[in-house]
Amino acid sequence: MFSAIYIEEEVANTARVESILQKFPDIPQIRCERYGEIFNRKAQNFRLQKRAPALILAKKYGKLVLPAPAGYGFDASASYYFSHMLNCVYDCRYCFLQGMYRSANYVLFTNYEDFGAAIDDVIEQSAGSSVFYSGYDCDSLALDPVSNFCRFFVPEFSRHPQATLEVRTKSTQVRHLLEMQPIPNCVIAMSFTPEEAAARWEHKVPAIGKRIEALGKLQKAGWKVALRFEPIIFGSEIFEAGAEASDTLAAYRQLFIDVFEKIDPSTVHSVSTGLFRMPVSYYKNIVKLYPDEALFARQTETRQGLVLFSIDRESEQLEALEKLLFGFINRQQYYRCA
Amino acid sequence: MTHRSGVNLVVAHALEAKPLIGFFRLRRQLAAKPYPIYGGEEGICLIVSGLGRQAAAAATLHLGKWQAQQMGAVSGWLNIGIAGHQKLAIGEGILAHKIIERASSSCFYPSQMFSGFHTGDVISVDAPELNYPENAAYEMEASGFYASAMSFANAELAQVYKIISDNPSNSVEKIDARFVSDCMSGQIDQIQRLVSGLQELAEVYNDAYQLPEVLMQLGSNVKPTVTQQFQLKRLVQRYHALNRSDELNDFLNKSFNSARQLMAELELNLRQSGGQ
Numbered sequence: 001m002f003s004a005i006y007i008e009e010e011v012a013n014t015a016r017v018e019s020i021l022q023k024f025p026d027i028p029q030i031r032c033e034r035y036g037e038i039f040n041r042k043a044q045n046f047r048l049q050k051r052a053p054a055l056i057l058a059k060k061y062g063k064l065v066l067p068a069p070a071g072y073g074f075d076a077s078a079s080y081y082f083s084h085m086l087n088c089v090y091d092c093r094y095c096f097l098q099g100m101y102r103s104a105n106y107v108l109f110t111n112y113e114d115f116g117a118a119i120d121d122v123i124e125q126s127a128g129s130s131v132f133y134s135g136y137d138c139d140s141l142a143l144d145p146v147s148n149f150c151r152f153f154v155p156e157f158s159r160h161p162q163a164t165l166e167v168r169t170k171s172t173q174v175r176h177l178l179e180m181q182p183i184p185n186c187v188i189a190m191s192f193t194p195e196e197a198a199a200r201w202e203h204k205v206p207a208i209g210k211r212i213e214a215l216g217k218l219q220k221a222g223w224k225v226a227l228r229f230e231p232i233i234f235g236s237e238i239f240e241a242g243a244e245a246s247d248t249l250a251a252y253r254q255l256f257i258d259v260f261e262k263i264d265p266s267t268v269h270s271v272s273t274g275l276f277r278m279p280v281s282y283y284k285n286i287v288k289l290y291p292d293e294a295l296f297a298r299q300t301e302t303r304q305g306l307v308l309f310s311i312d313r314e315s316e317q318l319e320a321l322e323k324l325l326f327g328f329i330n331r332q333q334y335y336r337c338a
Numbered sequence: 339m340t341h342r343s344g345v346n347l348v349v350a351h352a353l354e355a356k357p358l359i360g361f362f363r364l365r366r367q368l369a370a371k372p373y374p375i376y377g378g379e380e381g382i383c384l385i386v387s388g389l390g391r392q393a394a395a396a397a398t399l400h401l402g403k404w405q406a407q408q409m410g411a412v413s414g415w416l417n418i419g420i421a422g423h424q425k426l427a428i429g430e431g432i433l434a435h436k437i438i439e440r441a442s443s444s445c446f447y448p449s450q451m452f453s454g455f456h457t458g459d460v461i462s463v464d465a466p467e468l469n470y471p472e473n474a475a476y477e478m479e480a481s482g483f484y485a486s487a488m489s490f491a492n493a494e495l496a497q498v499y500k501i502i503s504d505n506p507s508n509s510v511e512k513i514d515a516r517f518v519s520d521c522m523s524g525q526i527d528q529i530q531r532l533v534s535g536l537q538e539l540a541e542v543y544n545d546a547y548q549l550p551e552v553l554m555q556l557g558s559n560v561k562p563t564v565t566q567q568f569q570l571k572r573l574v575q576r577y578h579a580l581n582r583s584d585e586l587n588d589f590l591n592k593s594f595n596s597a598r599q600l601m602a603e604l605e606l607n608l609r610q611s612g613g614q
């Protein structure tokens with residue numbers, strides 16, 4: 001699972017770290033002063049490292065809860081995100097994390113209690129309701145069997161009914177959640193792209209059918225679930241040569257059929273779509289990392305500091321996709337990511 | 339299997355080098371001076387650095403620069419040698435997962451890319467350590483080697499492998515030529531596994547990042563500026579990525595007034611027939 005485990009001296013003797021280490025007695029355990037010595041060093045290659053990533057156990061300092069980027073979520077309430085982990089066990093070729101970090105190793109910040117206190121503070125200072133996103137810099141559920149993220153953070157939010165926790169994921173690691181009593185202010189948001197896109201770009205990610213099944217189990221158990229159809233990448237080399245955007249629409253039609261066969265739309269918390277978009281600097285880094293990737297050889301354009309793929313009749317295509325989606329859900333459940 | 343990508347072995351002493359030279363069938367490269375450098379058909383190269391971290395650093399730099407003139411592809415780097423250890427038995431091998439330079443307290447962390455090896459801390463000292471105070475391998479070259487290797491490769495492609503020659507119950511004085519040879523030979527399978535692993539990784543790296551030859555040919559007639567060289571490189575990479583490299587041959591047969599014109603036409607062609 002990991003090629004090695006690096007352990008910051010400061011967290012080395014904490015109960016959480018010791019219990020993680022006990023699970024991996026045969027993996028090299030390496031002490032370090034600060035995680036940045038490994039994670040932020042120069043002369044490392046994300047792409048090669050992804051073949052044998054290591055886990056780094058560390059303590060997070062500084063601001064532990066940050067305002068969410070504009071347009072990130074569903075709710076008009078004050079939005080925040082927190083990152084108990086950096087990087088993801090999956091390897092989606094379109095993922096911005098590849099352009100954001102030098103290292104493909106996973107950093108797990110184990111001072112959950114500090115995160116909990118920071119969340120308490122923000123909630124106390126917020127006048128009304130608030131939303132907290134987890135899974136911005138990682139996939140929160142993918143490593144849950146190791147991190148015990150849910151077992152700590154779900155009870156944290158059960159004490160704050162006025163605040164909502166949204167966990168973004170592509171993972172099927174839902175066992176801990178299924179063992180717990182669902183709380184109304186926790187939303188599990190599962191991301192999907194059509195079968196062809198998943199096969200081409202979502203390496204190591206559980207199959208779409210398995211994800212639908214896991215989400216269905218959560219919904220049946222009483223958890224609030226949400227659907228994120230992101231990133232949308234229109235007409236592409238995943239289809240036959242000369243394919244049009246309409247082929248993408250056909251693929252989405254099939255995806256919606258598959259999803260809503262198992263997921264009851266009437267109780268879905270929210271559904272969103274969003275085009276592929278990425279900060280320019282991350283995109284440049286990714287192009288350097290994957291100069292041979294067809295996806296990044298496409299025509300692009302830049303809007304407000306974000307790189308997007310150039311698409312003919314973009315808004316028309318998006319509207320057509322939304323129209324398809326409204327055949328399954330009502331408009332009040334829907335938002336388009338900015 | 340022949341590899342396009344190589345692996346450089348850096349060893350301190352001729353006695354450590356000898357079994358490796360034999361096993362990998364390496365021959366002395368006459369052109370290389372002042373260090374003894376050996377090469378073979380499988381892309382493996384060996385340099386004898388001399389003792390100590392400064393010598394290892396200098397020899398690694400020398401080999402890296404010498405090779406840069408010869409090839410251009412990235413190679414794997416492996417420092418191999420004998421070491422003392424507090425706990426490990428004589429003849430055991432240890433892949434460094436952390437290198438600590440005793441004099442400066444600097445630490446290096448080679449990425450752990452290979453499974454099935456015993457791994458541990460390696461401490462580079464300036465004089466032989468006879469008391470083995472920590473659970474680590476004590477030797478004299480790894481930190482110098484690693485710091486220099488980082489000029490030519492990344493943390494995934496540079497590794498350090500040490501074979502235990504002395505410990506609290508087997509003193510340094512017992513080490514002689516035969517003993518060194520036995521130590522190295524006893525670990526040859528593991529060394530070969532590491533060399534193959536590094537070779538494969540370097541291959542992956544070079545496949546992804548080595549510049550297509552057609553780039554030089556395209557650029558040779560139009561004299562691109564430095565900025566234009568980058569732009570032209572990216573255009574050629576896009577053709578490759580989109581599996582349209584064949585179309586570049588048409589451009590080789592045409593003449594262009596300037597790099598700008600060449601790039602405009604390459605770009606236009608991508609847009610027109612690619613649908614991307």
Ligand code: SF4
Pocket residue numbers: 088089090091092094095096097137138139169170205
């Ligand atoms: S699942 Fe999400 S975070 Fe993980 S690699 Fe894919 S896009 Fe990135």
